Amino acid sequence: MHTAEQKYDPTPIINELRGYVDTWRALPNPQQWQVTPETARLLQHWRAHPFQGVRPFFCQIEAVETAIWLTEVAPRLGTGAKSPGRKFRDHLAGANALSNPDLFRIALKLATGAGKTTVMAMLIALQTVNAVRHSGSKQFTRDF
Numbered sequence: 001m002h003t004a005e006q007k008y009d010p011t012p013i014i015n016e017l018r019g020y021v022d023t024w025r026a027l028p029n030p031q032q033w034q035v036t037p038e039t040a041r042l043l044q045h046w047r048a049h050p051f052q053g054v055r056p057f058f059c060q061i062e063a064v065e066t067a068i069w070l071t072e073v074a075p076r077l078g079t080g081a082k083s084p085g086r087k088f089r090d091h092l093a094g095a096n097a098l099s100n101p102d103l104f105r106i107a108l109k110l111a112t113g114a115g116k117t118t119v120m121a122m123l124i125a126l127q128t129v130n131a132v133r134h135s136g137s138k139q140f141t142r143d144f
Contacts, residue, residue: 020084021069035072038129060115063108064122070106
């Protein structure tokens with residue numbers, strides 16, 4: 001049993017994050033996206049390329065966009081107490097501190113059949129391209 005004070009409801013912060021990602025996604029100019037040129041190019045590809053076969057589902061692109069917003073955009077939004085980037089990064093750091101504080105993780109939740117393997121492949125491509133192009137950066141990984 002739990003009380004109202006003990007109940008964990010992630011819906012408000014998830015919906016708030018979705019609002020920020022929606023606003024960011026609507027920016028028409030890639031120069032405004034606050035991501036690396038490599039990330040911008042991948043986003044343009046995934047969003048608009050006329051795929052011959054199966055194109056990424058909207059939910060797959062939204063999941064990747066959310067991960068990109070949290071990892072590339074949020075840190076660039078400032079460090080002030082009212083910065084939305086800081087709010088979400090602090091929330092994630094708090095969740096990570098409960099289990100393994102030395103390993104910063106972001107979890108994405110997709111419905112059964114939504115294509116989580118494709119999302120993982122998209123994120124691996126994103127990380128790999130950026131790690132190669134920005135070899136001195138600790139923001140991108142080469143380990144999967």
